Amino acid sequence: MPTITSVDVIDVRFPTSATLDGSDAMNPDGDYSAAYVVLGTDGDLEGYGLTFTIGRGNDLCVAAARQIGARLTGRDVDELAADLGGLYREIMADSQMRWLGPEKGVVHLSAAAVLNAAWDLAARRAGKPLWRFVADMTPEELVAACDFRYLSDALTPEEAVEMLARLAPTREERVAELARDGYPAYTTTPGWLGYSDDKLRRLCREAIADGWTHIKLKVGANIDDDIRRLGIAREEIGERTLMIDANQVWDVPEAIEWVNRLAPYAPLWIEEPTSPDDILGHAAIRKAIAPTGVATGEHAHNRVMFKQLLQAGAIDYCQIDSCRLASVNEIVPVMLMAAKFGVPVCPHAGGVGLCELVQHMSVVDYVCVSGTLEGRVLEYVDHLHEHFTDPVRIERGRYRLPGLPGYSAQMHPESIAAYRYPDGHEWAG
Amino acid sequence: MPTITSVDVIDVRFPTSATLDGSDAMNPDGDYSAAYVVLGTDGDLEGYGLTFTIGRGNDLCVAAARQIGARLTGRDVDELAADLGGLYREIMADSQMRWLGPEKGVVHLSAAAVLNAAWDLAARRAGKPLWRFVADMTPEELVAACDFRYLSDALTPEEAVEMLARLAPTREERVAELARDGYPAYTTTPGWLGYSDDKLRRLCREAIADGWTHIKLKVGANIDDDIRRLGIAREEIGERTLMIDANQVWDVPEAIEWVNRLAPYAPLWIEEPTSPDDILGHAAIRKAIAPTGVATGEHAHNRVMFKQLLQAGAIDYCQIDSCRLASVNEIVPVMLMAAKFGVPVCPHAGGVGLCELVQHMSVVDYVCVSGTLEGRVLEYVDHLHEHFTDPVRIERGRYRLPGLPGYSAQMHPESIAAYRYPDGHEWAG
Secondary structure (H helix, E strand, O other): OOEEEEEEEEEEEOOHHHOOOOOOOOOOOOOOEEEEEEEEEOOOOEEEEEEEEOOOOHHHHHHHHHHHHHHHOOOEHHHHHHOHHHHHHHHHOOHHHHOOOOOOHHHHHHHHHHHHHHHHHHHHHHOOEHHHHHHOOOHHHHHHOOOOOOOOOOOOHHHHHHHHHHHHHHHHHHHHHHHHHOEEEEEEEEEOOOOOHHHHHHHHHHHHHOOOOEEEEEOOOOHHHHHHHHHHHHHHHOOOEEEEEOOOOOOHHHHHHHHHHHHHHOOOEEEOOOOOOOHHHHHHHHHHHOOOEEEEOOOOOOHHHHHHHHHOOOOOEEOOOOOOOOHHHHHHHHHHHHHHHOOOEOOOOOOOOHHHHHHHHHHHHHHHHOOOOOOOOEEEOOOOHHHEOOOOOEEOOEEOOOOOOEOOOOEOHHHHHHHEOOOOHHHHO | OOEEEEEEEEEEEOOHHHHOOOOOOOOOOOOOEEEEEEEEEOOOOEEEEEEEEOOOOHHHHHHHHHHHHHHHOOOEHHHHHHOHHHHHHHHHOOHHHHOOOOOOHHHHHHHHHHHHHHHHHHHHHOOOEHHHHHHOOOHHHHHHOOOOOOOOOOOOHHHHHHHHHHHHHHHHHHHHHHHHHOEEEEEEEEEOOOOOHHHHHHHHHHHHHOOOOEEEEEOOOOHHHHHHHHHHHHHHHOOOEEEEEOOOOOOHHHHHHHHHHHHHHOOOEEEOOOOOOOHHHHHHHHHHHOOOEEEEOOOOOOHHHHHHHHHOOOOOEEOOOOOOOOHHHHHHHHHHHHHHHOOOEOOOOOOOOHHHHHHHHHHHHHHHHOOOOOOOOEEEOOOOHHHEOOOOOEEOOEEOOOOOOEOOOOEOHHHHHHHEOOOOHHHHO
C-alpha cells in the first residue's frame, strides 16, 4: 500500500527556437517546454506526467500544477488507482480554480499534467504500459473513470458502455496485430516553416527512405512560398500522402481562398485553418474546400469543443492532444464521440513528450474504442525523444507498441538537470 | 510626455465565502478577488485595471499580468494612448504566451487586467471618463483600436466603421439622455443561492422599495428549492421582471426539462444553462424553452465565441464581461456584432469592480454602437463598491453616468492594505 509523499513540479525548457524546429506561421520561435510532474511515494514507485508549452508562461503551468497536485500528497496509491474518475472529478470541482477557465487555458493544461502523472503512477503500480492498464479495464470501469458532463446530448455513459462492450471480446486480436505491425503514423519533421527549400527537399527524401508514406508541411505565412514548397514536396514524395497545417493564421474567407489555391497539390487535410474556437468557421471551411479535409483539435480545449466539432460536421480528422485535454479521463470520451460520429482520431504530437504519451491513446482507440485503423495516422516529429527513458520507437513509418510500465513520460535526470529553467546549465550558461 | 515607470500587480482577495454572498449552484464559496494592476508614471498620473477571479488561482493571474505588463515599463503614455490597438496586438502576438490559451483562461484574463489599466491611464491622461474617451474617438480611430481577427465572416472593419459612422452625429443626444435618466439595470443582490427564504423575501421587498424593476435569482441546485424560491420572488415582485441563472450546472437535456418546469414563473431569461463553451447546446436549449430567453457570456472567453453564439442564434441576451474579454479592444467588436445580429447587450457585473468597469461599456454601446436601450439591462450587485474611489452610483434601479476621469477601477489604498493576499491584515489575522 504505497502512499504519495511528494508532488514535485519542474519547469523544463528546451531552446528549440535557436534551430527553428517547430516553427510555423503562428509560432515562429517556440522553446518547447514541459511542466513536469513527479509523484513520489514512500516506496520505489514514482509517477511522471507533464503538460506541454512553448516557453514563456511554462512557469504559470508549473505554479498551477503545484496547486492542483497538492491534494495528492498523503493519498494511498491503490485507492487512487482504483478511482481515477473520482480524482478527476475532485480536481474539476474546485470552483475557485474552475473560474479561471472553466476547463481551459493554464488551469486545464496543468490539470492534464497532474492527471497524466496519476495515470502513469497507477499503470506503473500495476506493472503495465498505460494502454494495457486501460485495455484491462472493463467497459464499466473505463466509463466510470471518464467525464461525460455536458456530453449527454451527443453520448451518454450508457451508450459508451455499450460501444466499449461490443469491442471488448476482440481486444486481444487488435493488440496482437499492433504488436506485430505497429500503429500507422505520419511525419512532420520535414515541413517546419523556418526550414530552407534545400532542407525541406533533403528531409522529404530522408523521410521516404525511412519508409514514411504521409508527410505534413506547415503553410500560411506566404502563398507563393506555400506553392513553391508544396511543389518541392510533391516532386519528392510522388503519390504519397501530403497534409498541410496553417496553425490558425486565417480568417474563414481567407482560409477558403488560400486552401483552394493549394488544392492542385492534393493535400489530404488542412489542419487548424482558423481559430481553434471557431466550430462554425471550421464547418464553413470544410464545405467550401472539399474534397480537401479539415483537421483540428490540438488547441480544442475540452470535450465540449470536440462534441460540437463533431455535431456541426466541422472536421474530417479529430486531433486530440494528450496534454491539452485533461488526461485519459477526458480523451476517452472524445474518442468515443469521434467513433460514434464516424470521424477518425489522428492525434496531435511532437513538442516535448507528446508522441510518448499519445501513442498510448491511439492504441486505446483501436483496441477498445473504435476497432478500426481506417483513416488513422498518428503524428510523429523527430525531436527531443532522447530526453525520455522510454522513448517512442518508430519503424518504417509506424509506432511500435510501447512495452514498459507507465505512460512513457519519464525524463532522464540528466536532461532535467540540463534544461530546468532558469537554473539548468543549458540556460544558466 | 509622461512615461510609465512601474507596473505593479497586487493580489487582492475578499473573504466573501464567509457570508455566502455570490453563492450559486456552481460556485458555492467564492472569495471575490482581483489581480489589480497599477501603472505608475514619472508624474502624478497612474493607471488602474483589474481582472476578477473568485479566490484560489488569483495568484496565477497576478503572475501572468506581471509578465504581460512588463513590456509597458518605459513607454511614453501619449504614444500608448494614441495606439491602444497596437498595444493589444503586441500583447496577443506573443506566441509563447498565446499557446497557453489561445485567447482564453489565465493568460487572457490577465491581458484584460493589463489592457484595462492601459485604457484607464489613457482616459485619465485625457481627463475623461473612459466612456467619454471612447465616445470622442472617430469611427476609424475606434475600429483601429479593435481586434477583428477571426471575425470577418460575421463583421468586417469596414462594416464596423459604417455602423459607427451612422450613429456618430447623434452621440451627444444619447449622452444627454443618459446624464438625465441613467442607464437601466437589474439587481442580483436578493437571489444568491446560499440565502435563506426569509432573506430572499426581505431583499426582494427592499429591492422594490429601492425602485428595482428587474431581479435575478440563482437556480439549479435543487428543483424543489427553485420552485419554492421563484414562488417567493413572484409573490414579492408581482409583474416586475424576473431572471434566473444556473451558472452552467446542467447538461443540455436537463436544462430544457428544468427550465420548462420553471416556466410558470415567467422568467425573462435563463442565464448560463450549460457549459459556456457549448454554442450548439445553447442554440438547442433556446429553441426548446421559448419564450423564455437564453442569456450567456460571462464565461464566453473571447470574441470568436460570441461570434458563434450570434451566428448560431444561440442567445437572446449578450452578456459581455469587462474582465474576461480583453478590454475595450475586444468588447467593442462583440458589441458591434451583437448590434448587427439584433441581440441586446446586457453585461455581466458584480464580483469585484465589474460594475465599475462595465458601466462604461454599456454607455459606449448606447452612445456609439447600438443607439438603443431596447431590451438592455445592466447587472448590479451590491457588494464591495466601498473599496473603490469612484464607485458606481445607482438611483431608482438605474446606473448614473460616471463622471470622473478613467475606467473607475481604482481601489482605496486602505482596502488594498487590508485585503492584499496573503499578507493584508484581514488575511494575516
